[in-house]
Amino acid sequence: xxxxxxxxxxxxxxxxxxxxxxxxxxxxxxxxxxxxxxxxxxxxxxxxxxxxxxxxxxxxxxxxxxxxxxxxxxxxxxxxxxxxxxxxxxxxxxxxxxxxxxxxxxxxxxxxxxxxxxxxxxxxxxxxxxxxxxxxxxxxxxxxxxxxxxxxxxxxxxxxxxxxxxxxxxxxxxxxxxxxxxxxxxxxxxxxxxxxxxxxxxxxxxxxxxxxxxxxxxxxxxxxxxxxxxxxxxxxxxxxxxxxxxxxxxxxxxxxxxxxxxxxxxxxxxxxxxxxxxxxxxxxxxxxxxxxxxxxxxxxxxxxxxxxxxxxxxxxxxxxxxxxxxxxxxxxxxxxxxxxxxxxxxxxx
Amino acid sequence: xxxxxxxxxxxxxxxxxxxxxxxxxxxxxxxxxxxxxxxxxxxxxxxxxxxxxxxxxxxxxxxxxxxxxxxxxxxxxxxxxxxxxxxxxxxxxxxxxxxxxxxxxxxxxxxxxxxxxxxxxxxxxxxxxxxxxxxxxxxxxxxxxxxxxxxxxxxxxxxxxxxxxxxxxxxxxxxxxxxxxxxxxxxxxxxxxxxxxxxxxxxxxxxxxxxxxxxxxxxxxxxxxxxxxxxxxxxxxxxxxxxxxxxxxxxxxxxxxxxxxxxxxxxxxxxxxxxxxxxxxxxxxxxxxxxxxxxxxxxxxxxxxxxxxxxxxxxxxxxxxxxxxxxxxxxxxxxxxxxxxxxxxxxxx
Numbered sequence: 001x002x003x004x005x006x007x008x009x010x011x012x013x014x015x016x017x018x019x020x021x022x023x024x025x026x027x028x029x030x031x032x033x034x035x036x037x038x039x040x041x042x043x044x045x046x047x048x049x050x051x052x053x054x055x056x057x058x059x060x061x062x063x064x065x066x067x068x069x070x071x072x073x074x075x076x077x078x079x080x081x082x083x084x085x086x087x088x089x090x091x092x093x094x095x096x097x098x099x100x101x102x103x104x105x106x107x108x109x110x111x112x113x114x115x116x117x118x119x120x121x122x123x124x125x126x127x128x129x130x131x132x133x134x135x136x137x138x139x140x141x142x143x144x145x146x147x148x149x150x151x152x153x154x155x156x157x158x159x160x161x162x163x164x165x166x167x168x169x170x171x172x173x174x175x176x177x178x179x180x181x182x183x184x185x186x187x188x189x190x191x192x193x194x195x196x197x198x199x200x201x202x203x204x205x206x207x208x209x210x211x212x213x214x215x216x217x218x219x220x221x222x223x224x225x226x227x228x229x230x231x232x233x234x235x236x237x238x239x240x241x242x243x244x245x246x247x248x249x250x251x252x253x254x255x256x257x258x259x260x261x262x263x264x265x266x267x268x269x270x271x272x273x274x275x276x277x278x279x280x281x282x283x284x285x286x287x288x289x290x291x292x293x294x295x296x297x298x299x300x301x302x303x304x305x306x307x308x309x310x311x312x313x314x315x316x317x318x319x320x321x322x323x324x325x326x327x328x329x330x331x332x333x334x335x336x337x338x339x340x341x342x343x344x345x346x347x348x349x
Numbered sequence: 350x351x352x353x354x355x356x357x358x359x360x361x362x363x364x365x366x367x368x369x370x371x372x373x374x375x376x377x378x379x380x381x382x383x384x385x386x387x388x389x390x391x392x393x394x395x396x397x398x399x400x401x402x403x404x405x406x407x408x409x410x411x412x413x414x415x416x417x418x419x420x421x422x423x424x425x426x427x428x429x430x431x432x433x434x435x436x437x438x439x440x441x442x443x444x445x446x447x448x449x450x451x452x453x454x455x456x457x458x459x460x461x462x463x464x465x466x467x468x469x470x471x472x473x474x475x476x477x478x479x480x481x482x483x484x485x486x487x488x489x490x491x492x493x494x495x496x497x498x499x500x501x502x503x504x505x506x507x508x509x510x511x512x513x514x515x516x517x518x519x520x521x522x523x524x525x526x527x528x529x530x531x532x533x534x535x536x537x538x539x540x541x542x543x544x545x546x547x548x549x550x551x552x553x554x555x556x557x558x559x560x561x562x563x564x565x566x567x568x569x570x571x572x573x574x575x576x577x578x579x580x581x582x583x584x585x586x587x588x589x590x591x592x593x594x595x596x597x598x599x600x601x602x603x604x605x606x607x608x609x610x611x612x613x614x615x616x617x618x619x620x621x622x623x624x625x626x627x628x629x630x631x632x633x634x635x636x637x638x639x640x641x642x643x644x645x646x647x648x649x650x651x652x653x654x655x656x657x658x659x660x661x662x663x664x665x666x667x668x669x670x671x672x673x674x675x676x677x678x679x680x681x682x683x684x685x686x687x688x689x690x691x692x693x694x695x696x697x698x
Contacts, residue, residue, distance in 0.1 A: 103474060
C-alpha cells in the first residue's frame with residue numbers, strides 16, 4: 001500500500017521538524033573536525049560550502065535522524081535529548097557509506113562523485129575514520145549520554161555493521177548453487193546486521209537518551225532492525241527493477257555485478273525451471289550485458305524472486321509495527337513513527 | 350644515555366608481567382570478531398593461528414599496554430582494572446597501523462605483508478573499522494568503565510589521531526621553503542596528535558580506569574603525549590639513519606620518499622649553506638636515488654637536523670618525567686614507568 005497524499009504531507013512535516021532540530025547540531029559537529037576532514041565530511045553528506053560555512057542540501061530525507069528523535073519522544077522525553085543521538089546516527093551512516101563505496105568501487109553517491117573518487121582512497125579512509133570517531137565523541141560529550149549506556153549501544157551497532165559487511169563481502173565468493181550457496185536465511189541475517197544494526201541503533205538510541213527502561217530500548221531496537229531488513233529488501237528490488245532516473249544507477253545494476261541479493265537467492269531456492277535457467281546465466285562468472293541482465297531479471301520474476309522479496313519487506317515492516325504495539329509508548333510520537341515507516345519501504349520504486 | 354643492562358632486565362620483567370596480564374583478554378576480544386575479521390586482526394597484530402586459536406608472536410614489546418597497566422597502578426588501583434583499557438589501546442594502535450599502511454602504501458609491517466597487501470584494500474579497511482569498534486565496545490563493556498569517562502577519553506584521542514594524520518598527509522603538498530613551508534612547531538603539533546594522542550590515551554586511560562582524580566588523569570595524559578612527540582622524533586631519526594636490519598625498511602627510507610620529518614625541517618630552518626644545498630636536492634620533486642638520499646642525509650646532519658631531533662626527543666622525554674614528578678603517584682609503579690621510558694626512545698637505533 002502506497003501512503004496517501006495526506007499521510008505524505010504529515011510525514012513530510014515530521015521529517016522537516018526533526019531535520020530543523022538536528023541539522024544545526026550536525027553542522028556544528030562537522031565543523032569541529034579538522035578543516036580538510038570537515039570538507040570531505042560535508043561532501044559525503046551532500047552539503048555545499050557557502051561564505052558562512054556549510055549549507056546542508058540534498059542529503060536525503062533524514063529518516064534515520066527522525067527515528068531517533070521520535071523514539072525519544074515515544075519514550076516520553078523531549079525531542080531535544082535525542083539530538084546528539086540523531087547527529088551520531090547520521091555521522092555513522094555517512095562514515096559507513098564512505099568506506100563501503102571504497103570497498104564496492106562505487107564511483108557516485110548522492111548525485112556526486114563518491115568521496116574516494118573526489119579526494120582519493122587514503123583521504124576518504126581517514127575522513128570515514130574521523131566521522132566515526134566524531135560520532136562516538138559527540139555522544140559521549142552529550143549531557144543526555146546516560147553514563148556510558150548510549151555509546152555502549154552505539155559500539156554494539158558498529159560491531160554488528162562490520163560483521164554484516166564482512167558477510168556481504170564474503171558472499172561474493174560463494175557458489176550460486178550446491179552446499180556452498182548462500183541461503184536466504186543467511187542473507188537475512190547479513191542484512192539485519194549490515195543495514196538493520198544502524199536503524200536499530202537509531203531507534204534504540206532515542207530510547208536510551210530518553211532514559212527509557214531496558215524493555216523499551218530493546219523493543220525499539222528490535223523494531224529498527226526489522227525496518228533494516230525491510231529496507232534492504234526494497235533496496236534489492238530497486239537494484240534490479242528500479243528506474244535509473246530514481247536510483248542514479250544503471251538499470252539491473254546489481255545483476256550486472258552478479259550481486260547475491262534477496263530476489264536472486266529466493267529465485268534460486270525455488271526449484272523451478274526458471275531457477276535452473278537462471279543459474280546457467282549467473283554461474284558463467286562474467287558480468288552480464290544488457291540482454292543477459294534483462295533475461296536474468298525476467299527469470300527471477302518468473303521463479304517468484306520478486307514477489308518473495310516484496311513479501312519479505314512487508315513481513316518485516318509488519319513485525320516492526322508489532323514491536324511498537326507491544327510497548328507502552330506516547331501515542332502522538334508513536335503515530336508519527338508508524339506513519340514514517342512506509343516511506344522507508346515505498347521509496348521511488 | 351642508553352639504559353644499563355640491569356635496567357633492561359628489570360624493564361623486560363615489567364613488560365612480561367603486563368603482557369601476561371593483558372594478552373588473554375586481547376585474544377578473547379579478537380575472537381569476538383567475525384572469524385574473517387579476526388583472522389585479519391590477528392595478521393595485523395603479528396599473531397599466528399594454531400589448533401587452539403591464536404598464538405601471539407612477535408607483536409612488539411607491548412610498551413603501550415604496559416603504560417596503561419602501570420598508570421593504573423601508579424594511581425593506586427590494582428593492575429586488573431586496567432586490562433580492558435590496555436586491550437583497547439592495542440586494538441586502536443593496530444587499527445591505525447592498518448589504515449595508515451593503506452594511506453601510505455606501505456607493503457610490509459611487523460616482518461610480514463601489511464594487511465591490505467595480504468587481504469586487499471577493502472577487507473583491510475573493514476578489519477580496521479572492526480578493530481576500532483571493538484576497541485570502543487570492549488571499553489564500554491568493562492566493569493571499570495567509570496560510566497562513560499573511559500570511552501570519552503578514548504574518543505577524544507581518536508579524533509586527535511585523525512587530526513594529526515590529516516596534517517601529516519597535507520604536509521606532503523606543502524613547499525620545502527618559503528611562507529608555505531611546514532614549520533617545526535606545526536610538525537610538533539602534528540606529531541603530538543598523530544602519535545602522542547594514542548600514548549596519552551594509553552597513560553590517561555590507566556588513570557581513568559583506576560578512578561583517579563581529574564588532575565592525575567590530565568597529568569598522566571600529558572606525560573603520554575610528550576612521550577609520543579619523543580617517540581615520533583626517534584622514529585624520524587630511524588627513518589633516515591636507522592639500520593635496515595632493525596627497521597625492516599631500506600636505508601634513508603623517509604628521505605627517498607621525500608617525507609617532511611623533523612630532522613629535515615629542523616635542518617631547513619637552520620639558515621646554513623647545507624640547508625640551501627638540501628633544498629636544491631629535495632625540491633626537484635623526484636624521489637631520491639641512493640646517492641641523492643645519502644647526500645641529503647649528510648646535509649641534514651651538517652645543518653644540525655640530526656642533533657636538533659635528538660634534543661627534541663630528549664626534551665619531551667624530560668617533560669614526561671616532569672609530569673610524573675608533579676603528581677602524587679604510587680612509588681613502585683612510578684619507578685617502573687620511569688624505567689620504561691628510555692625504551693621508547695632507545696629503540697634499535
